[in-house]
Amino acid sequence: MSVGSYLRRLLLFNCLWLAPAQADELRIGVLAPFGDEAVPADWGYVRDALARELPQHHFILRPYDISGLHAAAAAAAIDFVLTSSGDYVALEFDDRASRIATLESPQASAPTAAIASTVVVLDVRQDLQRLADLRGQRIAATAPQAFGGWLIVARELLHAGLDVGHGDVQPLWLGFPMSGILAAVQQGRADAGVIRACLLEDLIARHDPLARGLRVLAAQPTEQLHCAHSTPLYPDWPFAVLPHVPHAVAKQVATALLSMPRSPEGYAWTVPTDYQSVHALYRELRSGPYAYLREWRFEDFARRYWGWLLAAFVALLGLIVHAVRVEYLVQQRTQALREAASRARSAREQLDHLGRLGLLGEMAGTLAHELNQPLAAIANFARGMIRRIDAGRLAPQPLREGAEEIAEQAERAADIIRRIRLFARKRASERQPLAVDDLLDDALHLFTGMLVEPPPLTRQGLPGAVVCADRLQLQQVLVNLLKNALDALQTIPSTERMMALRARRVGDDVCIEVRDDGCGLDAASREHLFEPFFTTKSDGVGLGLSLCKTLIEAHGGHMYALPNPAGRGLVVGFTLPLMEIADAAERSSD
Secondary structure, three states, X not given: OOHHHHXXXXXXXXXXXXXXXXXHEEEEEEEOOOOOOHHHHHHHHHHHXXXXXXXXXXXXXXXXXXXXXXXXXXXXXXXXXXXXHHHHHHHHHHHOOEEEEEEEOOOEOOOOOOEOEEEEEEOOOOOOOOHHHHOOOEEEEOOOOOHHHHHHHHHHHHHOOOOHHHOOOEEEEOOOOOHHHHHHHHOOOOOEEEEEOOHHHHHHHOOOHHHOOEEEOOOOOOOOEOOOOOOOOEOOOEEEEOOOOOHHHHHHHHHHHHOOOOOOOOOEEEXXXXXXXXXXXXXXXXXXXXXXXXXOOHHHHHHHOHHHHHHHHHHHHHHHHHHHHHHHHHHHHHHHHHHHHHHHHHHHHHHHHHHHHHHHHHOHHHHHHHHHHHHHHHHHHHHHHHHHHHHOOOOHHHHHHHHHHHHHHHHHHHHHHHHHHHHHOOOOOOEEEEEHHHHHHHHHHHHHHOOOOOOOEEEEOOOOOEEEEEHHHXXXXXXXXXXXXXXXXXXXXXXXXXXXXXXEEEOOEEEEEEEEOOXXXXXXXXXXXXXXXXXXXXXXXXXXXXXXXXXXXXXXOOEEEEEOOOOOOEEEEEEEEEOOXXXXXXXXXX
């Protein structure tokens, strides 16, 4: 027989021998928290019961740790999985495992509340009474992804205010079996250990020395789970099938499990239970199937909070629309206010101009008489010079004196007209630093220049005082006050008439007052003196002092009227804010 023929026969024999084994063999991957050797003792009854119910299949138990179990499931090296409820949720997400039954434990009242974790410490550690006391302590556990061996406790530590991911505790990963965790606590290598609930009771029942001198930290009530535990309860272990197993086979196995009698220890199988509490744990810890929550992604954020995002977008859009509308209304209102202010300014200027014209109208007779003086003098000197020429007396000196007198009188008349034109001219308000004494002198010069026989008038200045004001507007106010004082003296004999113009400082203001010794006013008349159309004159219109009040208030001051403290008569004055010397110098330089 040739070598090639022998090899072909050998290969055919192997294929015929292996094919039935591969077709009938069903591999059950089992999580082994107590070591590989404990798996046949703990789960052998399940394998044997399935073999009796389904003799056409050969069932094999294969123990794994957590990472090995996941690797076997991913490689399809196993067909069924027997693991913790937390590990099943991860397999369901990663490898599409499906639970077909849930374990019923004799220690639990219901399979939905049968799994918990127990935190053990040495009984001598009286400083450790609550989970919060584990801050900064060394905690022995199996692995970061172990459900009963770490994650259940990690969630409760988080609820106790400890951030297990940022150094609040010091985990020691010791792997399986869990007996190594108890040894680490007994030897002082760890301050606390995390084990599966009921393990401590099993060790105590076997008189295992690892259970001596230990106590359960933060023990919970035992009505639902009849073992000492430190955490809330979760569903019991599931029996799951992987997606490559035929549906008919999975159905046969599920039927066999549900019809399986209780074991001598009291274990049985029931229909799959709800595992939402396990999902909630992973979601809160952002672990296992929910590890993606640790990485912020806008798509996930938008999917979770789309309602809030929509509300925020609508609110933001509303704010933008409101802001645009408010801005538009503000612009419209600002424009309207500007136009109103411009109209008010024009009206004030017009009123100011009309007030000056009215004041000039009231003094027209006096002004005409004042102008008649230089004009009459000019006429007299001109006629005298004509007579000298006609008489042949042409001496140069008399003619020169006459011509000079004519020129002087003409200049006087021109000066009067120039002051009147300047006073009556319509113009915009122009404020500048003004010396108070100069204002008094200008007003007196303008007022007395319009009179043939001015009354006795005293002046008291305030040297060095400076205000920021419009010169002509203040001249208008002062001339108006002086004229009113002069009118009040008309019933007084000329020998008894007296007027005074004075300035004095009161705090940060300057007070400018006009006093007269006239008949005065009673309190009721003084109260209404500055109101429009109020007048005590038979031919007055009552706008002069009202206009003066408007002008003074526009300068930041106010007007007042008081009885003359010297006796009879009236004191009418106004205040203006004083300027600092530095401010006045700066404005002057500008």
